[in-house]
Amino acid sequence: MIVCISAVSAHQYMARLEDPLLLQLKVTEYHVRCSVVSRYAVTSIQSSVWNQLSVTKEAAFEVDLPSAAFISNFTISSNGKVYVAQVKERAAARKIYDAAKKQGRTAGLVATKEREIERFRVAVSAPPGVRLSFFLTYEELLMRRLGRYEVSLGLRPGQPVDNMTVEITLSEKTGINFIRVLPLKTSRLLNHAHGDSDPPPSTQIQKSPHCAQIHYSPSVQQQTAVSAQGINADFILHYDVELRDIMGDIQVFNGYFVHYFAPRGLPVVPKDVIFVIDISGSMIGTKIKQTKQAMSTILGDLREGDHFNIITFSDRVQTWRKGRTVRATRQNVRDAREFVKRISAEGWTNINAALLSAAQLVSPLTTPSSRRVPLVIFLTDGEATIGVTASDTILTNARKALGSASLFGLAFGDDADFLLLKRLALDNRGVARMVYPANLLG
Ligand SMILES: *[C@@H]1O[C@H](CO)[C@@H](O)[C@H](O)[C@H]1NC(C)=O
Numbered sequence: 001m002i003v004c005i006s007a008v009s010a011h012q013y014m015a016r017l018e019d020p021l022l023l024q025l026k027v028t029e030y031h032v033r034c035s036v037v038s039r040y041a042v043t044s045i046q047s048s049v050w051n052q053l054s055v056t057k058e059a060a061f062e063v064d065l066p067s068a069a070f071i072s073n074f075t076i077s078s079n080g081k082v083y084v085a086q087v088k089e090r091a092a093a094r095k096i097y098d099a100a101k102k103q104g105r106t107a108g109l110v111a112t113k114e115r116e117i118e119r120f121r122v123a124v125s126a127p128p129g130v131r132l133s134f135f136l137t138y139e140e141l142l143m144r145r146l147g148r149y150e151v152s153l154g155l156r157p158g159q160p161v162d163n164m165t166v167e168i169t170l171s172e173k174t175g176i177n178f179i180r181v182l183p184l185k186t187s188r189l190l191n192h193a194h195g196d197s198d199p200p201p202s203t204q205i206q207k208s209p210h211c212a213q214i215h216y217s218p219s220v221q222q223q224t225a226v227s228a229q230g231i232n233a234d235f236i237l238h239y240d241v242e243l244r245d246i247m248g249d250i251q252v253f254n255g256y257f258v259h260y261f262a263p264r265g266l267p268v269v270p271k272d273v274i275f276v277i278d279i280s281g282s283m284i285g286t287k288i289k290q291t292k293q294a295m296s297t298i299l300g301d302l303r304e305g306d307h308f309n310i311i312t313f314s315d316r317v318q319t320w321r322k323g324r325t326v327r328a329t330r331q332n333v334r335d336a337r338e339f340v341k342r343i344s345a346e347g348w349t350n351i352n353a354a355l356l357s358a359a360q361l362v363s364p365l366t367t368p369s370s371r372r373v374p375l376v377i378f379l380t381d382g383e384a385t386i387g388v389t390a391s392d393t394i395l396t397n398a399r400k401a402l403g404s405a406s407l408f409g410l411a412f413g414d415d416a417d418f419l420l421l422k423r424l425a426l427d428n429r430g431v432a433r434m435v436y437p438a439n440l441l442g
Pocket residue numbers: 073074075135
């Protein structure tokens with residue numbers, strides 16, 4: 001099978017859609033599933049096509065991605081066989097694109113960038129009779145703007161589809177304040193007329209205080225009522241949470257950090273937190289500045305019952321307070337902020353050594369007398385470049401050393417080894433998330 005990633009301008013795209021003489025492959029199913037947990041959205045799109053024609057045709061798959069999203073999985077399957085697996089992230093996708101371009105193929109993964117949207121396009125040649133399914137998963141942290149969060153799902157199957165569904169599940173620990181499904185947005189340029197504010201026909205919304213489920217499955221008639229070529233629009237959901245992070249909206253990075261590690265409105269459990277911060281050369285500039293700001297906020301959010309320590313690492317590892325975590329007294333928090341202020345970024349990235357140093361601070365705590373919850377917050381913007389660099393070895397070492405501590409990974413920007421952080425978190429009762437420098441997010 002030939003996989004060709006090719007450029008398409010918005011203009012060509014429209015022209016192709018509108019050409020009635022062009023025989024299209026049949027899209028048999030189109031499903032969009034989106035799960036939002038604490039403002040972190042994971043969206044999967046499945047498009048299944050069948051070449052019902054007697055000639056080989058190109059089967060194309062196009063998705064508009066929010067520019068802050070990254071692709072965590074891309075798969076094409078045909079008759080149970082997987083042809084292309086795992087585009088790791090946006091950066092990796094870009095590398096594929098660049099490589100293809102160098103070889104002189106018509107290439108353009110992220111072909112158009114209009115406003116905050118990037119278009120992902122992949123085309124494969126499909127022999128007669130073949131059935132193909134494209135699966136794309138992307139992840140993003142939702143941003144609060146104009147008093148609410150927005151989930152916007154591009155529905156562009158290219159034709160009316162018999163089996164088309166959109167499923168959104170929302171889960172917010174602090175409670176959902178309101179939730180609203182807008183009419184389909186068929187143009188990026190126009191806003192809705194004020195009077196027209198009903199959800200599109202067939203939308204079902206179920207809401208409880210902390211969860212919501214939205215189901216949308218338009219019939220073929222309902223799709224052709226939108227346009228003869230089917231739906232080509234954004235399905236948009238607005239919601240807000242009951243209790244907002246006070247600092248959270250000022251800066252995305254802060255908001256993210258604060259939300260996950262000092263969540264407001266949750267029962268207070270004393271924590272032993274070890275912050276492990278990458279200060280290698282690539283952090284220079286905006287990233288280190290934002291990390292410092294975020295740290296200052298987070299330190300201010302620690303409670304007196306909490307204990308903490310800070311580790312910075314590049315090719316060497318520095319621990320703020322030797323050998324133990326300290327109580328989050330005012331004085332200690334003040335000292336820690338001073339320490340953070342003086343951080344400067346340079347050098348390589350020794351992830352393994354940093355993890356082992358964190359583990360040394362954690363392990364004495366895991367005695368039954370300590371009721372505190374051990375947490376390691378690990379932030380990096382790169383991959384391991386010095387010391388132990390093999391992922392499997394790092395994972396094994398971390399698992400052995402960390403004992404019962406939970407590890408939360410923050411991958412800062414496209415160059416971070418998100419896969420490694422995900423596996424580390426998975427192995428150690430935590431979660432891993434991507435965060436982006438705030439200026440990328442507007
Ligand atoms: C990627 O998506 C495919 C299709 O949905 C799925 O089978 C596979 O398990 C996913 N891989 C990962 C690593 O999530």
